Amino acid sequence: MPVGCGRHTARVVDRNGALVAQADVLTSVEWTRLLDDTSTASVVIQPERDCCEALSRVRSWRHDLQIFRDGQGVWEGPIVTPTWRLGAVEIQAVDVLGWLDRRVPHDDMVFPDTDLVHVAAALIRDGFAPHDPGHLVQILDESGIRGLRRYERDVGQTGDHLRALAETGLDYTAVGRRILLMGEDHCERVGTLTDADFPAGLEVSEDGASLATRWVLHGAEEGDIKGEAGGIDPYYGLLERVSEETSVLDNGSAAAGARSRLRGAFPAPTFIDTSSETTLSPDASVDVPSLVPGYCVDVTTTTTCRTIAQSLKVYGVKVTESGQGESVRVQLVPAGV
Template identity: 55%
Template sequence: MSSAGCGVHSAFIVDRDGAVVSNADVLISVEWNRVLDDVSTAHVIINPDGDCCAQLGRVRTWRHKLVVARDGVVVWEGPIIQAEWSYGKVELWASDILVWLDRRVPHSNATFTGADLTDIGAWLIEDGFAPDDPGHTVEILGPANVEGGREYTVDDGQTGDHLRDLADTGLDYTAIGSTIVLMPETWSASVGLLTDVDLPEGLIVAEDGSQLATRFVVHGDQNSGVQGVSGGTDAYYGLLERSVDESSVKTDASARAAARSRRAANYPVPVFLASDEVTLSPEAAVDVAKLVPGWCVDVASQATCRPLTQRLKIAGVKVEEDGDGESVQVTLAPLSSELED
C-alpha cells in the first residue's frame, strides 16, 4: 500500500464489447473522483506515443469507456463523455456508470408501498438498464430501514433523478467501477484512522448549527395530503422546526420515515472538519483505493481548542497526479444518527 502522495497512475480505453482500444501512453496528468449520491468524473491528458495516436483517434464518446488504475489497481471507470484531439495531446473526460441513469427513463410502471428504499433503488437501477445494459452489478450493503411509498410511470422522469430523490430521504449510493453500491445513510463501517499527522496545517474543526432541526416535517404528494413528522421540543436545544416538500413520497408511513431520516442527518449539531476538501499529507498511510464514499474514517485531532475524536463519513474523494506528484483530497461529513420519532 503506497501512501497518499506516492501513487502512480495508468489508464486505458475499453470498447463496449470489452476489447482494449488503446493504452494511454504517455499519461501527462490524471484526475478522478468519487462522490456520494451522484455521478463522479475523471479527466486525463495524454501525449500520444507512436501507434497510440492512431488508436486514440478511434475513441468515440459513449461507445468507449475510460479505465484508471493506481499502482496497478483499477480505481475508476466509466463512459467517455467528451474527447478533444490537438497537436501532441488528447484530452478525455468521462463519467461513472451512474451517468447512464441520467439518460434513462422508467420502462415499466411500478408502485411501492412499505418497501425499503434499498429495494426501490435496486429496482430503479435494474429497470433503467434493462433495455440496454453497459455491464453493471448492484450490491446492497444493508437495508435503509426507511419505508418508501413511491410510484413510477413509464417514460416519466429520468431514472437518475428518481434515484437522487431516494437519497434525500434515507438512502446512500455510490459507484465503484461497474458496481453500484446501495447502503443506509447510517452505514458506519470504517476504512482507517486519520490523525493530526495525516491532516494539513491550518485544520479547522467546526460546529454548524444552521441546519439543526429538533422537529422535521415532510409533506409528500400534495393531492393526497401525505405528511410525516419526526421529533419535537428538545430538552437541550429547545424547538427548531423545518418543513420540506417531497412530492415523490406517496404514503404517510414513508413521509414519517423521510422526516426521521432528515432529522437524523441534522441532529445533534454536526461537528466536522471545516473544509470541502481535506488534503491528506503525502505520507498519510491510507489505502486510497478503499476511500469510498459512504464508508467512514475515524478522525482524531488535538490541534485546536475543540478536540475532535469522531467517525466521519466519506462524502467525496479527488485524486490528481501530474508532473508535480500526487494529491489526495477527501470530503468528510457528519454521520447520520439513528433516531426514533
C-alpha cells in the same frame, strides 16, 4: 498501507471489451468518487507512434475510460467528451451512474412498504434492462426506511429518481462498474487519521445553520401526504424545517423521511470540518482504493480548543497527478447523515 505517491495509467476500451487504445503517457490525471451522485474523471494523453491513430477512433458513450493507480483499477466509466489537440488528447468521462441520467423508467412501478435500497435496486435494474453496458448492484445493508413509492413509464430520468431517494435515507456510490447501495447509517471503517495526516490542519465546527428540533416532510400533493419528527427541545427550544419529496406516497414513508433528516440536524451537528476538500499526507495510513464514499474513517484532532474524535463518512474523493506529483484529497462528513 499509507497513501504514498501513486502513478497512473489509463486505457480506452470498447463496449464489447476490446482494447481501443492504451494510454501510458499521461500529462495529467484526475478521478473522483462521490456519494449520492455521478463522479467524473479526465486524462490528458500524449500520443506516441501508432497511439494517435487509435485515439482518433474514440467516441462518446461507445467507449469507456479505465484508470489504474500503481496497476490497480480505481475508476471506470463511459467517455462523454474526447477532445483532440496538437500533441494531446483529453478525455472526460462519467462513472457508470452517468448512464442513468440518460435512462427513464421503462415500466410503471409501484413499491408498497419496501426498503429504499430495494426500490433503488429495482430502479437501476429497470434503467439498464433495455441495453446494459455492464453493471453490478451490491447492497451493503438496508436503509431501515420503508414506504410506498410509485414511478411512471417515461416520466423523469432514472438518475434523478435515485438522487431523490438519497434525500430520504439512502446512500449510493459507484466504484468501477459496481453500484453500492446502503443505508445512511452504514459506516464500514477503512482507516484512522490524526492531525498529522492533514498538512493544512483541521477545524472543529458546530453547524448551527443545520440545527432543527422539528422536521416536517411533505410528500405527493394528492392525498395531502405529510410526516413529522421532533418538537420543542428543552435546551434549544423550537427550530423547524420543512421539505418536500413528491415521490413519497404515504404518511409512514413521510414520517420515516422526516426522522432521517432530523437525525442529521439534531443536536447541533459538531464535527471535524472537512466539508471542503482537504489533502492527505502521503504518510497517512489509509489505502487510496479503499476510500469509498459511504465508508468511514476515524479522525482525531487535538490541536484546537475543542478536542474531538469522530467517525467521519467519506463523501468525496479527488485524486490528481501531474508533473508536480500526486495529490489525494478527501471530503468527509459526520457519519449517519
